[in-house]
Amino acid sequence: MLAIFAIACNEKKETKTSSTELTAEEKTDKDNIKKIFDSALTNGKSYEWLRDLTTNVGGRLSGSPEAAMAVKWGEKVMKEVGLDSVWLQPAIVPHWVRGEKEVAYFVSKGKKTAMAVCALGGSVATPNKGVMAEVIEVKSIKEAQALGEKATGKIIFFNRPFDNTLINTFRAYGGCVDQRTRGAATVGEFGALAVIVRSMTNNIDNYPHTGTMQYGDTPKSDYIPAAAISTLAAENLSKSLKADPKLKIYLRQTSENLPKEKSFNVIGEIRGSENPEKVIVVGGHLDSWDLGDGAHDDGTGIVQSLEVLHIFKMNNIKPKNTIRVVFFMDEEQGGGGADAYAHAAKLTDENHLGGLESDAGGHTPRGFTIDANEGNTKLLKAWKKLLSPYGLHDIEKGGSGADIAPLKANHTTLVGYRPDSQRYFDYHHAASDTFDKVNKRELELGSASMASMIYLMDKYLENPDSIKQ
């Protein structure tokens, strides 16, 4: 009882102190942000939209029939929200197929040990009977480059783990992911037979994590298959290699790159009441990997983005500028949707005032990163006093997101939504990225955080034409 009383007193004191520091305009903003959060947490639809998408469409690789279903789904839900207009924007996307279930094991002293494995997106197949070879373990691209002819006829095993001392797990991912994206291109020219990569996660578990890889300018004759194994399998393989450097890995996969496909971004908007020609974009990506149902990556981002416009409608907020939601296609395998959107915006010389992207999972909101000129960075950082009561403490300079980043040339103020990152790479690109891992309240707090950011951007952002860079 006493403890409850003490908390109540503190709350009262806090409200009083902070409200005395607010201008009249900021008090209006404070009230509107409260309304935004109240409506998201009581009448939000994002969680049910996500249930529908993940259950009835599931994983949706670019170019796949599921991605085409997701486009139809996106169009339907946008129309249900009652936006001023909804349309599809054509985009050309890759069409990679995983094929049959991959097989990998190692053989040491006559004993076979199975490894949890998945092909990497964009990888070619092994020969139909698979490949079997001795293994060289490396920890970096540099180490792989130094192998030269030693790599000929071998399977190269990239095994640099996440740096667990980094608090932001995206930085740990960034410090390792070159092994996945560039590993095969690095050793293909030396005549290596295949590449096996440790999965991109902090966790030691038995889920292999897929993700894109590129051959770059490697000649086609040097393309070699690339697969990821679980971190548990990687630890075991590394230990076994120390005991038996002659052990052999077997890998078989039938993945294939098919001709590119026509697909779509799904777009909807509420037209601006004062400046309909000025646009603020909010979005995430509609495609996903195929192992799970693409819940955190990036189902949460797209339902939160649509919820922003739904929250505006529920609260009768009439934006000054046009607020546009975009479900981008093909973030995972090359950004065909982002390119199509930026290209169309350039062709029509569309005035993009700002953009906000959610592609970092649906966990508890922490803040935003800002990619803007100095003046607007300062402007956005000052909103911390309005946003911090909702746990949005981290509002700092930084990147926005892969889908809106191409708009940067227009001097647009770009913002990335930043939820807590600790659990994201448990699920990222793995079979464990499923609807049950998303917490309804965390998802809704994210939608409200994004709606508050868009509300403030709409009210205070200047015309980019008038901004001195």
Ligand SMILES: [Zn+2]
């Ligand atoms: Zn993503």
